Amino acid sequence: MMVYDYRHELIELLNHTASDPESLLQTQRSLTIIVDLLNQLQPVKEPTSTEKQSAKPGYQIRRNVTAPKISLGQLINQTAAPTPKPHETPAKPQSNKQPERSTAKAAANQAYLRDIPVTAKNEASTEPAAAPELSEVELLARDNCYPVHRLLSGAEINHRFYSESILHKLPFPINDGDVVQLDRQRLIHGKLPVINRVTNDHLAISTTPTKVIEYATLEPVAGSDVLQIKKTLKGNSILDESHANTIVIDPYKYASRNLKPGMIIDFAYYDHGNGMRDAKAGEIRWIHSEHEFDTTKSPRKLQQQKKVKKTRHEYSDKLDYDLNQKRVLVVTGARDRVQDLKAVVAKHHGVFYSLDASMEENVSSSKIKRAVKDADLIIICIDRIHHRISQLTTHHAKRNDRPFAIAATTSNTAVERAIFRALNGNNAYESSGQDMAKYVSAD
Numbered sequence: 248m249m250v251y252d253y254r255h256e257l258i259e260l261l262n263h264t265a266s267d268p269e270s271l272l273q274t275q276r277s278l279t280i281i282v283d284l285l286n287q288l289q290p291v292k293e294p295t296s297t298e299k300q301s302a303k304p305g306y307q308i309r310r311n312v313t314a315p316k317i318s319l320g321q322l323i324n325q326t327a328a329p330t331p332k333p334h335e336t337p338a339k340p341q342s343n344k345q346p347e348r349s350t351a352k353a354a355a356n357q358a359y360l361r362d363i364p365v366t367a368k369n370e371a372s373t374e375p376a377a378a379p380e381l382s383e384v385e386l387l388a389r390d391n392c393y394p395v396h397r398l399l400s401g402a403e404i405n406h407r408f409y410s411e412s413i414l415h416k417l418p419f420p421i422n423d424g425d426v427v428q429l430d431r432q433r434l435i436h437g438k439l440p441v442i443n444r445v446t447n448d449h450l451a452i453s454t455t456p457t458k459v460i461e462y463a464t465l466e467p468v469a470g471s472d473v474l475q476i477k478k479t480l481k482g483n484s485i486l487d488e489s490h491a492n493t494i495v496i497d498p499y500k501y502a503s504r505n506l507k508p509g510m511i512i513d514f515a516y517y518d519h520g521n522g523m524r525d526a527k528a529g530e531i532r533w534i535h536s537e538h539e540f541d542t543t544k545s546p547r548k549l550q551q552q553k554k555v556k557k558t559r560h561e562y563s564d565k566l567d568y569d570l571n572q573k574r575v576l577v578v579t580g581a582r583d584r585v586q587d588l589k590a591v592v593a594k595h596h597g598v599f600y601s602l603d604a605s606m607e608e609n610v611s612s613s614k615i616k617r618a619v620k621d622a623d624l625i626i627i628c629i630d631r632i633h634h635r636i637s638q639l640t641t642h643h644a645k646r647n648d649r650p651f652a653i654a655a656t657t658s659n660t661a662v663e664r665a666i667f668r669a670l671n672g673n674n675a676y677e678s679s680g681q682d683m684a685k686y687v688s689a690d
Contacts, residue, residue, distance in 0.1 A: 257281070383450065387426060390608070391440075394450045397423035397457050399515045400532050405429065407439055411533055417442060423457055424450050446608055459532060460484040460514040465496070467508045473497055474506060476514060485526055494527055501531060511535040565660065566667050570597030575666060576622035578615075578640050580605040580631030581657040591659050595666065597624075604632040612639050619643040624669045625651035626662055651675060 257278075264274040384394060388405075396403040401410045404427060413435060414421060421427060426448040429440040463476040463486065477486055477493040486492045494514065498506045516529025575597045577588050585601050592599040602618050604610050615636070619625060625644045629637050637653075644651040652665035652675045664677060 387448065391429050391431065392426050392446060392448070393429060394452050395421050395423060395425045395427055396452065397421075399457065399517070399530050404442070405440075409439060409442075413439070415533065419445055421445055423453050426450065447606065448608075455517045455519060457515055458485075458518045458526075460486060460494075460516075460526070460529075462511055462535070463514055465506060465508050465510045465512060468495065474508060476512070480511070485523065492523055492526075494523075494529075496531070504531070504534060506534075566595075566663055568595060568667055568670060570595045570624075570666070570670065572596060572598055573623040573670075574598045574600055574621065575624045575626060576600045576602060576618055577626045577628065577662065578602045578604055578618075578632065578636065579628040579657050580633075581628070584657045587659055588657070588662050591663050592666070595663075597666070604636045607633040607636065610636050612643075615639050616643045616647075619647055619649055622649060624666060625649050626654055626665045626669065627651060628654045628657040628662065630656045653677070 260274060260277060264270050387393065393405040401408055402414060402421065402423075403409075421442075426446045428443045428446060430443045431440045433441040435441060460476070460479060461484070462480040463484070464478065464480065465474045465476060468475050474496045475493050476496065477490070479487055486494070496506070512531050512535070513533040514526075514529055515532040516526045519525050570592070575592045577585075577592075577599070579585070579588070579601065580603075582603065582605060588601070589599040600618070600622055602610070602615070619640065620643075625640060627637050627640050641651065643649075650669040650672065652669035652673075654661040654665040655677065661677075668674060668677070
């Protein structure tokens with residue numbers, strides 16, 4: 248009986264197998280089918296006399312014992328490195344004189360292997376993977392800025408809890424959604440970064456806003472040990488809308504605070520739109536001390552400081568030099584001084600440009616670079632700007648070969664002297680006690 252040589256088709260099948268899971272799974276299924284087919288075509292092996300003797304009594308030995316099955320690993324090894332056994336003759340190449348039955352079986356096997364779907368190899372993508380877009384919170388974190396999650400008492404900033412006592416010591420108030428800048432070099436209690444400032448950014452991160460009943464007076468409830476709040480000294484809360492609106496406070500719930508009648512407290516609650524039902528589920532946020540607030544009198548209204556309008560005097564130049572229409576860029580954080588400095592440059596026949604550096608987060612390196620390129624002289628007033636801005640301005644001025652000078656204050660005299668030093672290539676900084684005689688231009 249002629250045995251069909253199936254090795255060439257198996258090698259071709261393995262060569263066309265790609266590295267993706269779908270192609271590997273299809274090849275595995277095809278090889279499993281072929282192994283089952285070969286196991287069925289194996290000749291029947293009769294049991295030996297030893298196997299007959301070792302059979303347990305009471306059991307009949309099966310006569311039709313199937314041949315040992317071929318595993319998938321053995322089939323692949325035989326296909327990759329076919330070595331004929333010594334007692335077997337290698338399969339001869341097929342010829343036209345084969346019996347019709349063998350030829351039909353070989354044709355059927357080849358047709359079966361041709362019908363097996365082979366998945367093409369996935370071409371590697373040459374395009375680089377697009378970087379994931381950063382959220383607004385992740386962009387703020389690059390500058391150590393994080394949103395405030397205000398709680399009933401305290402706040403969560405960058406997954407850390409700041410107690411209400413820490414927040415009350417800050418020179419500025421912070422609300423839910425405000426963005427604050429943290430200073431990691433300075434720590435509170437050795438673990439919490441110090442809150443430097445509140446930026447102009449605000450994120451609507453809370454779906455349930457927090458409301459605060461400020462300056463509410465604790466009053467006793469007749470015939471009981473509990474306390475209640477039913478009005479505030481400001482008169483602007485939900486308690487002041489009706490006499491029936493009262494909130495009962497159990498002193499035993501706040502045993503460590505030693506609540507007493509007459510205390511002034513701030514009471515916070517989450518507003519879900521249910522009115523007094525939400526207010527009663529709140530808790531005490533802060534207890535005002537006696538030196539912080541006078542409980543015997545109504546809160547004194549803060550007196551607004553009257554702004555004194557300074558009359559502008561006609562500027563008279565003190566130094567004699569001519570800018571010849573040179574463009575002077577003044578980097579300052581004092582917006583109220585811009586008009587005066589503009590008159591200084593105009594008196595010396597120059598063109599005035601100003602870069603507002605009062606808000607550090609609004610001044611980028613590219614913005615400073617464009618302003619420096621468009622100017623002939625750069626004056627940096629360092630009294631009202633951030634140190635980073637002055638460093639970047641100095642860096643871009645040197646890179647673009649622009650004369651620059653440093654003014655210690657945003658005053659007419661300091662800027663006028665700084666323009667003189669930048670125009671004549673003198674030292675950028677003015678030494679303390681420098682004489683006016685050094686500002687006389689050599690004719």
